[in-house]
Amino acid sequence: MQHPRITHHGGHLGVTGSCHQLHLAEGRSLLIDCGAYQGVEQPSDNALGFDARQVAALVVTHVHLDHIGRIPQLLAEGFSGPILCSEPSAVLLPLMLEDAWKLEYGSDPQRMKRFLALLSERIVPLRFGEYHEVRNGQRGLVRLKLERAGHLLGSAWVECELSDGATDTSWRVVFSGDLGAGNSPLSWPLTPPGPAHTLVLESTYGDRLHTSPAGRVAQLEKVIDQALSDQGTLLIPAFSLGRAQELLLELAQILEHKRLGYEPGCGQQPLNWPQLPVILDSPLASRITQAYRNLHTYWPSQAADGQALSFPQLLTIDNHEQHVHVVNYLASTVRPAIVIAGNGMCSGGRIVNYLKRMLPDPRHNLLFTGYQARGTPGAVLKAAQGAEGFVKVDLDGEAYTLRARLHSLEGYSAHADQAGLVAFAEAIGPSLKQVRLVHGEPGAKAALQRRLREVFGDQVSVEC
Numbered sequence: 001m002q003h004p005r006i007t008h009h010g011g012h013l014g015v016t017g018s019c020h021q022l023h024l025a026e027g028r029s030l031l032i033d034c035g036a037y038q039g040v041e042q043p044s045d046n047a048l049g050f051d052a053r054q055v056a057a058l059v060v061t062h063v064h065l066d067h068i069g070r071i072p073q074l075l076a077e078g079f080s081g082p083i084l085c086s087e088p089s090a091v092l093l094p095l096m097l098e099d100a101w102k103l104e105y106g107s108d109p110q111r112m113k114r115f116l117a118l119l120s121e122r123i124v125p126l127r128f129g130e131y132h133e134v135r136n137g138q139r140g141l142v143r144l145k146l147e148r149a150g151h152l153l154g155s156a157w158v159e160c161e162l163s164d165g166a167t168d169t170s171w172r173v174v175f176s177g178d179l180g181a182g183n184s185p186l187s188w189p190l191t192p193p194g195p196a197h198t199l200v201l202e203s204t205y206g207d208r209l210h211t212s213p214a215g216r217v218a219q220l221e222k223v224i225d226q227a228l229s230d231q232g233t234l235l236i237p238a239f240s241l242g243r244a245q246e247l248l249l250e251l252a253q254i255l256e257h258k259r260l261g262y263e264p265g266c267g268q269q270p271l272n273w274p275q276l277p278v279i280l281d282s283p284l285a286s287r288i289t290q291a292y293r294n295l296h297t298y299w300p301s302q303a304a305d306g307q308a309l310s311f312p313q314l315l316t317i318d319n320h321e322q323h324v325h326v327v328n329y330l331a332s333t334v335r336p337a338i339v340i341a342g343n344g345m346c347s348g349g350r351i352v353n354y355l356k357r358m359l360p361d362p363r364h365n366l367l368f369t370g371y372q373a374r375g376t377p378g379a380v381l382k383a384a385q386g387a388e389g390f391v392k393v394d395l396d397g398e399a400y401t402l403r404a405r406l407h408s409l410e411g412y413s414a415h416a417d418q419a420g421l422v423a424f425a426e427a428i429g430p431s432l433k434q435v436r437l438v439h440g441e442p443g444a445k446a447a448l449q450r451r452l453r454e455v456f457g458d459q460v461s462v463e464c
Helices: 071-076 087-105 109-122 216-228 243-261 283-294 320-332 351-358 377-383 418-428 442-459
Strands: 006-008 020-025 028-032 055-059 083-086 123-126 132-136 140-148 156-164 169-175 198-202 233-237 278-281 314-316 337-341 365-368 391-395 398-402 405-408 434-438 461-463
Touching (some): 071 109, 083 140, 109 123, 216 243, 216 405, 243 337, 278 283, 278 320, 320 337, 320 351, 418 442
Parallel strands (some): 028 055
Antiparallel strands (some): 006 020, 020 028, 132 140, 140 156, 156 169
């Protein structure tokens, strides 16, 4: 059996919009993810690029918007098959798409209710490691399974085994999805793949090696100490799913450590740590955090406590009026606080209002813990670290002088580095014939391509 045809409809020229079509037979295919574009990668043409009615099933690797954001469009254009995903993703997917729907189509309650009902009908939760069958026309069968990818709670890589009854042959394809770096306290490490012939591999950090994640809580604590001594606000832009929950877990650990060491009236401790507010200003992140608590049985055993994401100093901001009040209060007082708000790339969401008020004020600090896509305000700000006072940043068409102090912590990367990506490919073994690199900037893909060619030589075709 020749290797099957794969068409990429996103996620192959950059890091967003992941959507890969595995062709099974004439007029029949599987879709791996159906994500939205972000930043400068947004195309002028919003067409899907394929006939949604010919997709037999959609497989979701995880529920970040760059992997699921076009599902409403897929359904609207006639897709009638199942949406296959892990059990945690089946819980989180409606939360993420409800929020995306509101931003894209408005908040009409009846339309929203119909959409969520349709989505619920289509979602089919799969257990990790168990095979699910999809008919491949009249001649064959596709067996697929999900295995842990370690990127965030519920994330998976996908193995698809295509069989041809007429020739009694088969071909196995692995789609990596987003592979984790092995440092998330709320998701299990990835499961190595077995034998396969084709690997569609992400390459987000294909051009670098991560520093050790060991001690990242101590590094976060050091940034907080430095930032809050300025008597201002520490702003942390974060994705509502995954990063926000990890930060809450580790902030709870830091605050407990500080509480135990706090001595009232001590001149060496200007901050009243037991009273320091941690503000989660994202309705979506609040709902997802509650879902995480309910899904604590899927956490790694060392973290499996549903109360770990609850602590007395955590304040959640629900409505817009409260949000405006908090922004104005923190911008005009000298009360230290920590604010986690979306979105993670500062391209929208409530973090933008904080930035507008606080970037020009050197009392405040801004901490990045995640990837910033090209063309986003987050990427501009992160690149300006060390040039505070000399840079202006465009937010909603208006320029703001950057005087707040910037920080970056790299130990929070949710993506495998070059060594992790190569190790994933090597784990497949001698059956591997083809690697197709996706989900990376051109430089990252080229660097990973060179490294994979060094490892595999002429035995494996490596394509960007």
